[in-house]
Amino acid sequence: MNKSTSWFNITSLVVGFAFLYVPILILVVYSFNASKLVTVWGGFSTQWYVELVHDQAIIDAAWVTIRVGIISASFATVLGTMAALVLDRYRKFHGRALFSGMVYAPLVMPEVITGLSLLLLFVAIGFDRGFWAVVIAHTTLTMCFVAVVVQSRLVTLDRSLEEAALDLGCPPVKTFFLITLPLILPGVVAGWMLAFTLSLDDLVIASFNTGPGATTLPIKIYSMVRLGVTPEINAISTILISVIAVGVIAASVLSHRSQVEKEKAERAVFLTN
Amino acid sequence: MAERWTQDVKPFLAKWALVAVPYLWSLLFFLAPFLIIFKISLSQTAIAMPPYVPVIGSLGDFWAKLSSFTFDNYIFLTEDPLYYSAYLSSLRIALVSTILLLIVGYPIAYGMARAPKSLRNALVMAVILPFWTSFLIRVYAWIGILKPEGLITVALQWLGFLGPNEQIHVYNTEIAVFIGIVYSYLPFMVLPLYAALEKLDATLLEAAADLGCPPTKSFWVITFPLSLPGVIAGCFLCFIPIVGEFVIPDLLGGSETLMIGKTLWAEFFNNRDWPVSSAVAVVLLIILVVPIVIFQNQQKKA
Numbered sequence: 331m332n333k334s335t336s337w338f339n340i341t342s343l344v345v346g347f348a349f350l351y352v353p354i355l356i357l358v359v360y361s362f363n364a365s366k367l368v369t370v371w372g373g374f375s376t377q378w379y380v381e382l383v384h385d386q387a388i389i390d391a392a393w394v395t396i397r398v399g400i401i402s403a404s405f406a407t408v409l410g411t412m413a414a415l416v417l418d419r420y421r422k423f424h425g426r427a428l429f430s431g432m433v434y435a436p437l438v439m440p441e442v443i444t445g446l447s448l449l450l451l452f453v454a455i456g457f458d459r460g461f462w463a464v465v466i467a468h469t470t471l472t473m474c475f476v477a478v479v480v481q482s483r484l485v486t487l488d489r490s491l492e493e494a495a496l497d498l499g500c501p502p503v504k505t506f507f508l509i510t511l512p513l514i515l516p517g518v519v520a521g522w523m524l525a526f527t528l529s530l531d532d533l534v535i536a537s538f539n540t541g542p543g544a545t546t547l548p549i550k551i552y553s554m555v556r557l558g559v560t561p562e563i564n565a566i567s568t569i570l571i572s573v574i575a576v577g578v579i580a581a582s583v584l585s586h587r588s589q590v591e592k593e594k595a596e597r598a599v600f601l602t603n
Numbered sequence: 604m605a606e607r608w609t610q611d612v613k614p615f616l617a618k619w620a621l622v623a624v625p626y627l628w629s630l631l632f633f634l635a636p637f638l639i640i641f642k643i644s645l646s647q648t649a650i651a652m653p654p655y656v657p658v659i660g661s662l663g664d665f666w667a668k669l670s671s672f673t674f675d676n677y678i679f680l681t682e683d684p685l686y687y688s689a690y691l692s693s694l695r696i697a698l699v700s701t702i703l704l705l706i707v708g709y710p711i712a713y714g715m716a717r718a719p720k721s722l723r724n725a726l727v728m729a730v731i732l733p734f735w736t737s738f739l740i741r742v743y744a745w746i747g748i749l750k751p752e753g754l755i756t757v758a759l760q761w762l763g764f765l766g767p768n769e770q771i772h773v774y775n776t777e778i779a780v781f782i783g784i785v786y787s788y789l790p791f792m793v794l795p796l797y798a799a800l801e802k803l804d805a806t807l808l809e810a811a812a813d814l815g816c817p818p819t820k821s822f823w824v825i826t827f828p829l830s831l832p833g834v835i836a837g838c839f840l841c842f843i844p845i846v847g848e849f850v851i852p853d854l855l856g857g858s859e860t861l862m863i864g865k866t867l868w869a870e871f872f873n874n875r876d877w878p879v880s881s882a883v884a885v886v887l888l889i890i891l892v893v894p895i896v897i898f899q900n901q902q903k904k905a
Binding site for chain 2: 347
């Protein structure tokens with residue numbers, strides 16, 4: 331690799347990551363701005379955070395969002411893991427093409443279509459718009475992401491362990507919980523977290539399916555943004571960004587550590603043999 | 604009997620349930636809604652709750668009511684130039700921003716794939732992290748930067764490129780929409796490109812260099828063709844959702860930018876015209892069927 335290309339690489343990385351991170355950084359810095367004007371720096375202050383704590387509407391919206399996120403991510407993880415197992419294990423059955431289509435299509439489907447079509451289903455079957463409608467909508471959207479994440483883990487799985495358990499007379503369902511699930515657990519956990527943050531993040535699908543008393547945080551933030559840029563929005567955004575950043579980094583450190591430990595254990599087994 | 608249950612029937616039931624549960628969920632909550640949206644796009648608008656006159660109540664009066672199917676909503680879409688130009692403008696914006704994403708994303712992915720191995724995982728993490736933080740917040744961050752009295756104007760005034768009373772007018776234009784889209788979708792472009800570039804065998808480039816091929820030529824002859832699967836995956840992963848994008852044109856594009864996602868939203872939430880918004884969605888879906896099918900085949904191969 332010659333010098334000129336490696337300079338090119340470093341420059342493109344630095345510029346690229348600056349582009350990704352500077353806007354977020356500015357957002358965070360201005361949440362500590364004493365001035366009400368978002369672009370004029372008026373000194374350091376935490377007053378917008380104090381105001382946030384006293385804003386009941388935002389606290390209610392945050393609770394709704396967290397509850398929707400936890401419930402829908404849990405449903406999505408179960409369904410998505412099942413879908414990944416089906417796609418990985420059952421190569422031939424009637425309707426497999428349709429099934430894999432339904433699993434991958436929501437990944438790219440524009441949200442306005444998914445949101446509107448689900449709402450029309452709920453109206454058609456007489457299901458009330460609101461909390462549970464949003465939960466079902468988010469489960470449907472995020473189970474596809476879980477399926478993709480878990481499937482990539484299943485592909486690298488060593489099947490001989492499962493086969494050994496089955497040969498020794500362990501029933502398939504028990505084999506799954508004793509052997510397969512612990513092995514794919516990092517993928518399942520990552521899938522749950524991805525589903526949770528996607529649910530936390532969604533504005534469009536939630537807007538179509540929400541009802542009275544089920545205003546989620548993105549819907550609330552969106553209505554505030556429409557009225558103008560305020561430091562209070564910067565403050566909520568900063569809290570959300572830090573919660574997610576800490577969660578994602580912790581999860582990746584944990585999965586990295588378990589990977590390192592696994593490799594160590596494998597090496598030990600190899601040496602003792 | 605009991606033995607037969609545990610040996611034959613139970614595993615069969617377990618396998619059957621494993622397939623059936625996610626299958627039925629997807630059929631009910633993903634596929635069935637599309638049939639309903641199609642049905643409602645064929646009904647007449649009514650000022651009621653829900654605001655449409657159902658065409659088919661039950662299967663029984665299906666044939667009786669078949670005559671009352673109306674393509675009025677679709678005809679309406681062709682009569683009003685608003686919809687026609689919104690579809691075209693969405694496709695144009697999606698195409699231009701996908702090309703921009705490729706131009707911006709390729710050097711980043713290339714730099715990541717050529718970075719020392721120990722750094723690569725951290726770099727992938729750094730690309731994914733903004734993707735985990737809220738889409739809405741990331742778009743909102745740009746409002747404060749691009750507004751006429753925003754940070755770009757302040758910075759340019761401070762540097763002396765702009766007079767104290769001059770302002771940059773990017774906010775509420777298509778340029779702001781392009782910036783927002785490239786910013787928000789960048790991880791979707793960079794990650795597939797990186798996955799393809801990382802697999803690339805470096806010895807091929809060394810062989811080319813040894814045989815006297817200049818680096819620029821070996822990029823176009825070796826690197827780029829071998830990264831094509833990543834290019835294709837990244838482009839579809841960005842293009843398809845961008846066509847129906849709502850949040851970015853709504854918050855950054857102002858009234859000047861016409862996109863079909865925005866039109867559908869306005870039709871549904873402001874005009875409360877469900878049949879027309881369903882027709883808008885059906886047409887959008889028909890436009891996107893071809894790219895979605897290509898994307899799916901690509902996914903299956905991967």
